Amino acid sequence: MFWPGEEGGIRCPFHGWKFDETGQCVEQPAEPSNLKMYERIKIKSYPTFERNGLIFAYLGEGEPPAVPDLDCFVAPESHVFSFKGLWECNWLQALEVGIDPAHASFLHRFLQDEDPKDSYGKQFRDTAANTDIPMTQLLREFPAPEIHVEDTDFGMRLIALRDLGNGNSHVRVTNQVFPCAITIPMSNEMTITQWHVPIDDENCYWVSMFTSFGAPVDKEKMRDQRMEEHTLPDYAPIKNKRNNYGYNRQEQETLTYTGMGMDINVHDQWACESMGAIQDRTKENLGTTDKAIAMHRRKLSKAMAVVVSEEDVSSLPLQIGKEQAREIRGPVSIDVIAPTKDWQGVWREKDADRRNACEWNASL
Numbered sequence: 375m376f377w378p379g380e381e382g383g384i385r386c387p388f389h390g391w392k393f394d395e396t397g398q399c400v401e402q403p404a405e406p407s408n409l410k411m412y413e414r415i416k417i418k419s420y421p422t423f424e425r426n427g428l429i430f431a432y433l434g435e436g437e438p439p440a441v442p443d444l445d446c447f448v449a450p451e452s453h454v455f456s457f458k459g460l461w462e463c464n465w466l467q468a469l470e471v472g473i474d475p476a477h478a479s480f481l482h483r484f485l486q487d488e489d490p491k492d493s494y495g496k497q498f499r500d501t502a503a504n505t506d507i508p509m510t511q512l513l514r515e516f517p518a519p520e521i522h523v524e525d526t527d528f529g530m531r532l533i534a535l536r537d538l539g540n541g542n543s544h545v546r547v548t549n550q551v552f553p554c555a556i557t558i559p560m561s562n563e564m565t566i567t568q569w570h571v572p573i574d575d576e577n578c579y580w581v582s583m584f585t586s587f588g589a590p591v592d593k594e595k596m597r598d599q600r601m602e603e604h605t606l607p608d609y610a611p612i613k614n615k616r617n618n619y620g621y622n623r624q625e626q627e628t629l630t631y632t633g634m635g636m637d638i639n640v641h642d643q644w645a646c647e648s649m650g651a652i653q654d655r656t657k658e659n660l661g662t663t664d665k666a667i668a669m670h671r672r673k674l675s676k677a678m679a680v681v682v683s684e685e686d687v688s689s690l691p692l693q694i695g696k697e698q699a700r701e702i703r704g705p706v707s708i709d710v711i712a713p714t715k716d717w718q719g720v721w722r723e724k725d726a727d728r729r730n731a732c733e734w735n736a737s738l
């Protein structure tokens with residue numbers, strides 16, 4: 375239920391009581407004005423900040439932590455497009471698909487490669503940063519990545535190496551921003567920072583900020599692309615469990631591994647929802663490709679224990695002050711090809727090239 379907003383606050387549609395941004399009641403139109411009963415009435419309010427099309431609220435106790443200088447927050451509004459979509463599952467399984475670098479080779483397999491020139495606004499359709507090999511071909515032909523996971527000040531960095539067998543490897547750098555976000559490359563020009571936000575235990579929204587290091591974002595085009603797959607006002611996906619995610623057997627033979635269309639969000643949605651709204655984790659079999667998921671669960675368990683025991687939360691990731699917030703930048707999210715024996719520096723170099731050429735201050 376949305377309460378009608380008006381200058382200086384919101385008004386309850388039941389009797390017209392108006393509340394300001396601190397939660398203080400400031401008007402009760404049906405009560406005698408001389409009683410000033412409203413002065414004693416206050417509802418809970420939460421500090422918020424707005425950035426690049428989204429409103430963030432702090433629901434914890436005390437002062438909110440500072441907002442880190444992530445690219446999606448530092449970039450000007452012209453270079454960020456925000457959108458969201460509803461998934462009918464717990465937020466954690468929605469997040470975990472994003473820190474599983476192996477699944478793209480099967481779940482998002484395209485049986486034909488599109489012209490990368492037609493890739494605007496789409497995931498996995500561009501080439502890696504320094505090659506003309508389409509991402510779809512790389513993922514399809516090299517399904518067994520070697521996965522490295524590092525602890526960072528914002529969460530974790532994941533590096534997936536696919537040995538191309540010719541002395542070079544494909545290096546894909548993605549990130550987990552603690553506790554519920556990922557930052558991943560979408561194309562050479564854009565990254566996606568995606569929060570998985572709980573609605574309740576069995577439903578969540580993915581909320582994405584598409585951030586461009588190149589030209590300003592064509593928001594109309596990106597919105598139109600996504601509105602073909604969603605309905606308002608709930609941003610509910612048109613393909614869902616009630617219509618078998620649009621599964622088409624003929625498409626499965628010729629175009630996509632899932633037969634569920636060209637939008638990779640639908641593939642992920644099927645994977646996350648079809649395991650049940652709350653996955654039974656007593657019956658799962660984590661493999662070596664799940665190492666980031668295992669590490670994230672350990673960090674999450676530790677953080678929950680700290681919160682529940684009411685210990686000082688300042689040691690937890692991103693519980694930061696203003697000075698630290700200026701130091702948490704990026705994070706680097708990129709696809710590159712590098713020599714297999716010496717891949718470490720190449721992704722940083724290619725990312726630095728992109729940042730140096732950027733119209734806004736994307737320096738790390």
Ligand SMILES: [Fe+2]
Nearest residue numbers: 471477482642
């Ligand atoms: Fe995926």
